[in-house]
Amino acid sequence: MAVIEVKDIRKVYTETKVPVYAVNGIALSFEKGEFAAIVGPSGSGKTTLLNILGGIDVPSEGEVIIDKKHIASLSSRQLIDFRLKNIGFVFQSYNLIPVLTAIENVEFILQLQGQSKNERRKRAQQLLNEVGLGDRVNDRPAQLSGGQQQRVAVARALASRPQFVLADEPTANLDSKSTENLLNIMEKLNREEGITFIFSTHDSRVVKKARRVITIEDGCVVSDERIAPNNI
Amino acid sequence: MLLIIAWRNIWRNKLRSFVVIVSVSLGLVGGIFSMAMMYGMINQRVQNIIENEISHIQVHHPKFTENYEMQYVVSNASELQKKLMTSSEVEAVCSRLRIPGMASSAQSGAGIMILGIHPDEERGVTRIHESLVEGSYLEGRRNPIIIGEKLARKLKVRLRSKIVLTFQPREGELARGAFRIVGIYKTNNSVFDQGQVFVKRTDLVRISEYKDDHINELALWLKEMDSAQMLSKQFQKKHLELQFLTWRKIQPDLAMVTDFMAEYFIIFMSIILAALGFAIVNTMLMVVMERIRELGMLLAIGMNRGRVFRMIILESVFLCLVGGIAGVGVSFALIEYFNQAGIDLGLFAEGFESVGYASQVYPELESKFYFIIGFMVVGMGIGAAVYPAWKVLRYQPAKALRME
Numbered sequence: 001m002a003v004i005e006v007k008d009i010r011k012v013y014t015e016t017k018v019p020v021y022a023v024n025g026i027a028l029s030f031e032k033g034e035f036a037a038i039v040g041p042s043g044s045g046k047t048t049l050l051n052i053l054g055g056i057d058v059p060s061e062g063e064v065i066i067d068k069k070h071i072a073s074l075s076s077r078q079l080i081d082f083r084l085k086n087i088g089f090v091f092q093s094y095n096l097i098p099v100l101t102a103i104e105n106v107e108f109i110l111q112l113q114g115q116s117k118n119e120r121r122k123r124a125q126q127l128l129n130e131v132g133l134g135d136r137v138n139d140r141p142a143q144l145s146g147g148q149q150q151r152v153a154v155a156r157a158l159a160s161r162p163q164f165v166l167a168d169e170p171t172a173n174l175d176s177k178s179t180e181n182l183l184n185i186m187e188k189l190n191r192e193e194g195i196t197f198i199f200s201t202h203d204s205r206v207v208k209k210a211r212r213v214i215t216i217e218d219g220c221v222v223s224d225e226r227i228a229p230n231n232i
Numbered sequence: 233m234l235l236i237i238a239w240r241n242i243w244r245n246k247l248r249s250f251v252v253i254v255s256v257s258l259g260l261v262g263g264i265f266s267m268a269m270m271y272g273m274i275n276q277r278v279q280n281i282i283e284n285e286i287s288h289i290q291v292h293h294p295k296f297t298e299n300y301e302m303q304y305v306v307s308n309a310s311e312l313q314k315k316l317m318t319s320s321e322v323e324a325v326c327s328r329l330r331i332p333g334m335a336s337s338a339q340s341g342a343g344i345m346i347l348g349i350h351p352d353e354e355r356g357v358t359r360i361h362e363s364l365v366e367g368s369y370l371e372g373r374r375n376p377i378i379i380g381e382k383l384a385r386k387l388k389v390r391l392r393s394k395i396v397l398t399f400q401p402r403e404g405e406l407a408r409g410a411f412r413i414v415g416i417y418k419t420n421n422s423v424f425d426q427g428q429v430f431v432k433r434t435d436l437v438r439i440s441e442y443k444d445d446h447i448n449e450l451a452l453w454l455k456e457m458d459s460a461q462m463l464s465k466q467f468q469k470k471h472l473e474l475q476f477l478t479w480r481k482i483q484p485d486l487a488m489v490t491d492f493m494a495e496y497f498i499i500f501m502s503i504i505l506a507a508l509g510f511a512i513v514n515t516m517l518m519v520v521m522e523r524i525r526e527l528g529m530l531l532a533i534g535m536n537r538g539r540v541f542r543m544i545i546l547e548s549v550f551l552c553l554v555g556g557i558a559g560v561g562v563s564f565a566l567i568e569y570f571n572q573a574g575i576d577l578g579l580f581a582e583g584f585e586s587v588g589y590a591s592q593v594y595p596e597l598e599s600k601f602y603f604i605i606g607f608m609v610v611g612m613g614i615g616a617a618v619y620p621a622w623k624v625l626r627y628q629p630a631k632a633l634r635m636e
């Protein structure tokens with residue numbers, strides 16, 4: 001059963017002199033438990049596609065169905081709420097609230113969901129333990145390395161027990177050791193807890209870890225290979 | 233947690249916040265302190281006029297105040313005086329004979345108001361005995377008189393000089409008497425000093441061949457100034473043949489100035505806060521545009537626009553409040569200090585006194601104004617953040633995340 005399905009989506013930017021088709025007719029579907037990479041050259045439309053998959057951006061044409069819900073049918077308020085409950089996000093940068101500590105950043109999203117103080121603390125601590133930051137919970141983002149910040153972002157993305165996690169170039173600002181570390185954590189969470197990850201990347205080492213690789217160019221899918229079977 | 237974020241966000245750019253905080257507090261100190269000076273001056277003027285001239289309540293024959301005609305007396309004045317004294321709210325009552333007249337010296341003459349008083353009674357009501365700069369208070373001898381410094385200068389007379397008072401005790405008749413100056417007083421109101429002279433009522437009565445109890449004015453000093461209105465109404469009901477006037481009725485302009493103080497304050501401070509508010513709008517615009525990607529991220533991960541809006545408003549309110557508290561604190565300290573020490577406007581003393589203001593100013597402000605200011609500062613904080621917050625929230629999260 002597909003958790004996300006997009007049918008023939010297009011995204012056109014018309015503010016420019018010549019209309020830009022950032023996404024130009026893509027149909028994809030993702031199953032529960034996937035660990036999929038979206039690759040492609042710069043400007044190929046990876047960010048745009050991920051934003052559409054996550055309901056942050058709306059396509060100019062086509063349908064987006066997440067967990068059997070048509071995104072277009074939701075009001076903007078419902079959509080924000082839907083994202084809060086169903087989708088975890090990891091961005092390339094500006095992921096965390098700089099004035100909150102690591103644990104507060106994770107708790108924040110749980111508070112938005114209305115969880116009690118105790119529950120929040122417990123779950124946030126547990127998630128930070130899982131990403132290996134159990135001892136840095138009271139540090140602010142500026143006191144953490146780029147890799148550690150991205151791990152906090154992963155912990156935050158998982159906090160609300162989402163259907164899937166979308167990560168747009170999560171390793172772009174990281175050195176190779178941090179990249180490997182972050183990917184190992186994501187892979188472990190995928191393997192052990194069945195969390196669906198969809199991420200975009202430029203990095204061939206990251207691509208190697210993926211079990212499905214979708215290549216796009218000029219807003220179109222040029223290849224979609226399953227390298228290993230889905231683990232669920 | 234919104235509170236925590238908003239509060240900590242203020243300190244992200246310390247210098248910028250510091251500049252805002254300092255300008256808000258300086259603006260408030262300037263505004264509040266000048267208001268307190270004005271309030272202090274007005275209040276002192278009101279107090280001075282009440283203490284030296286009009287007291288809290290005056291009693292006359294209803295027709296007397298129209299033209300100061302001498303046949304309109306307060307009948308049975310001494311009995312009424314005793315009766316009024318029995319009221320627990322009344323501190324003192326004095327009886328007077330008020331006659332308009334002329335004072336002349338060898339050199340010059342001036343129109344004046346002659347107040348024939350009972351010296352001991354008068355002490356309980358007005359403060360003329362405390363305002364003497366020379367001589368003593370209506371003591372001994374025949375026909376002593378106290379005049380204001382300004383009048384003394386005008387008549388070119390000194391202590392112990394003789395002056396002649398001329399007045400009309402009855403229609404078509406003139407009376408005159410020579411008085412010796414035993415005291416010279418000076419209040420903060422030179423108009424008053426130039427116009428009022430004090431003599432013993434008994435001397436006036438003798439010169440004008442009145443009956444002993446000829447009294448045309450009673451003045452009351454109350455324990456609480458605020459009860460004047462109510463008491464005057466009560467007395468009036470019992471004595472329909474007389475006219476009871478509170479200080480507010482006697483000098484309505486004075487009462488009006490004090491009553492409108494709160495409005496002045498709000499208008500004055502609104503203007504200052506509006507000016508500051510525009511600077512804060514600018515700062516908040518910088519703040520939100522600088523953080524647009526962060527705000528885009530918050531929207532993306534599921535923080536709804538209402539919460540983001542509140543977060544931005546809170547930040548601005550906190551910023552203003554920090555400045556507001558600093559400003560109010562400093563103002564309060566300054567006002568308290570100068571309320572004791574006083575501010576000497578010596579340079580302008582003559583100008584101020586010619587219109588009835590003291591040259592030594594004791595700034596003061598009722599505590600309610602500090603609360604009003606508190607609300608206004610919060611209002612400014614909200615007002616200043618609405619536009620920046622609205623502007624940034626129009627962005628789609630995807631677009632905000634892409635902003636450079």
Ligand SMILES: Nc1ncnc2c1ncn2[C@@H]1O[C@H](COP(=O)(O)OP(=O)(O)OP(=O)(O)O)[C@@H](O)[C@H]1O
Binds near residue numbers: 014020040042
């Ligand atoms: N607001 C916009 N207005 C006009 N064109 C845009 C806008 N946003 C993106 N584009 C264009 O859409 C195309 C796809 O952009 P997108 O950011 O999705 O690519 P990407 O694959 O994520 O690139 P990168 O690897 O550099 O992050 C690009 O050609 C870009 O210039």
Ligand SMILES: [Mg+2]
Binds near residue numbers: 046047048168
């Ligand atoms: Mg991109």
